[in-house]
Amino acid sequence: MRWEALFADLEAQLAAQSAAELDVEIAELTRAERATVAIADRLRAAQDVVLTLRLRGGSAVEGLVLDVAPQWVLLGEHGRRALIPLAAIATVGGLGRQAAPRPGAVEGRLTLGHALRALARDRVLVQIDLEGVELAGRIERVGADHLDLAVGHGARVGDLLAVPFDGLRAVRSR
Template sequence: MRWEALFADLEVQTSALRQEEFEFGVAETIALEWSRAELTDRLRGHIGEQLAIRLRGGEVVPLEITAAGSDWVSGVGRGHQWLMPVAVLELVSGMTRRVQVESSPARRRLGIASPLRALAEADPHIAVHCASGVLVEGRLLGIGRDFLDIRPEGQFRRVQTVPLPVMTAVRSARV
């Protein structure tokens, strides 16, 4: 009888040790996977949800996330379409720990110039924001590798060129 109690106790201890090792392995795997997650994957995991985005300079935009690319996020907020470089996000409020990795290698490589070009074709009237507020409003004429060309309303011969690193957001000018 004493032997049975001893073996039962050893079995419980072994089972507890196995469970502890299993839980440690799971925690290590989760930590490793989490370390590979990027902010755009986190944002993509919240498509269709409302988040509060604080941009460089302090502007806070309530944004329902519609898409996220390699270095940008877009959505709807304050009655406008918004496109923001991820590099200018100071704080994102309202996220859970969800992650959604882009499965398409081609879409994973699309930088901010791609949605800007699509915007130029669909709705070329935009407002460009920088850290101090709205920088320029007008018609988006073209996108270079590191700049935007915009023609302000009523100025047919003038073009404003905005370096992309200065831009904190592009929003549709019309509601």
């Protein structure tokens, strides 16, 4: 009987050690998986959720998540649309813990330039928020790292301001 109890005790110790090792391995794999999640993946999982984005420079935008790409998020706010470069976001409020899978090949290549070119093509009147400055007009051209904005309602193409993408905080439809 003593031998059986000794072997049962050794088996229980081995099972407990194996379970502890498995718990450590699961925790390590979870941390490694979380390290691959980008903010765009979490924003995509928040589709149709109202979020509050605090932007660099201190302003805030609150709206319903309509679309997300690797470089931008599109929010619906009070009947308007706000295109926010991810690089302009300081914090996100209201975001859950979920993450969506990585985007497909085509969606993964949609840059901020693509979204801005669509606004230029459609001749949309926009309000552009820069840090401490707001500009209104039409996007006339979009380059690799900047856009040309015809300022004002009756702006001529000669009245253009070049706006680097790095300075953009939000681009709102008017």
